[in-house]
Amino acid sequence: MKTSGINFRHLYFFRVVAAEGSVTRAAERLGLAIQTISAQLSSLEQQVGKQLLTQQGRRLVPTEAGRVALTYAEQIFELGDRMQEALNEADAGRMRLTVGISDSLPKLIAYRLLRSAFDMDTPVKLVCVEREFEALLADLALHKLDVVLTDRSVRASASLRVYSHLLGESEMLLFGAPALAKRHGRNFPASLAGAPLLLPTRNNALRGRIDEWLLQHDVRPDVVGEFEDNAMLTTFARDGLGLFFAPARLEADVKLQFGVVPAGAATELREQFYAISSERRIRHPAVEAILQATNTGLFGA
Structure with a gap:
């Protein structure tokens, strides 16, 4: 046939x-x-x-x-x-960058990573898609996305030809509204016993490491909420409903945006950030600019 x-x-x-x-x-x-x-x-x-x-x-x-x-x-x-849109944008002298953002990735991290794309000589039109990790991988495999930004790696396989590029990592701080952080900041982390905690759900890459860290320090907080969406978690934290973990590298931004302060540092607890591409060697100029910027900017020495 x-x-x-x-x-x-x-x-x-x-x-x-x-x-x-x-x-x-x-x-x-x-x-x-x-x-x-x-x-x-x-x-x-x-x-x-x-x-x-x-x-x-x-x-x-x-x-x-x-x-x-x-x-x-x-x-x-x-x-x-998409081809027609890309051709129209090429005529206008712009480059299109379509990025999938995992719903578990802190939005401030995503912003910091993507901001460098706008410093290129060629103007960039940025299209951001946020959804669950597995759905983003499917779209990447179908070439609907140029890259996926996430907090976990993925192994390439015969059925899924994608590649993980480690962008960097950060130790974690525990933040909370000022009164709540002050109450549970003394004798940290033992002071977290019974403290209200806002955590990502168990399908989040960071959650398992948080649970291990709590076990290592033999503390049992009161988990008052679990969230798939990081933005929803920080909205609850802003109102003083619980403490939450965020990357230490974002301390100034987190304090300014959410009106919170650090209660303590979880130095052994680290969150990693990845760019997932459909090619072993990234060829999109804007994605290359993001990778290069991480060496000297957000995750630089």
Whole structure:
């Protein structure tokens, strides 16, 4: 069966019909005759050798083969849209950088890392996408993202061709509203027994290290909240509802932004930061600028 050289016009019509659930509505949307749409759908099915749509009640719905084809069609046309945007930006003398940001990564760290991209000679258009780590890796593998910034590494495999680049690390400080930090700052860390603590959820790379650190110091705080989103955690901390860990390198920013102060230093506890790329050697100029800046800026000596 020959499946190469698929007619993308036919594929686009199939995508519209699947979205509309009807050849008639798809024809109205596209401003074409019903017969034209039907004929081109038939041509596509003959070319791939599979039935792609079936009648279900009053709607046309994708078959199992149709769902597979629709998944690829969505990726194809999304990449086409990105290509057009990139070409338009190239005409305007700008470089597009699409970054996935893990929801567990401190936003101040993400900002510090990305800020260096704007110091390049070529203007950069930055597009940031924030979601769960696994979803970002899937988008990176499909080339929807140029790079993922996160707090964990990932091993490349036969099914997942991605590479981890260590950007740096920082020891951690425990912060809290002034009254709360003062109360639990004396005789630190033993003073954390029963202290209200705001922690990342257990699927966060840092959480396991925090739990080990607490065990090593034989303290049992009162965990009053667990959060997947770091921004939500710091919002609760700002109102004095609990103490929270943040990188020592961000001390000045954390104090200024959230109105908190350090209660103590967890010097043995460290958080690491990574750039994940789909290539072993990063080639995007803006991502290279970010990596170079970490050597002399945020994580420099």
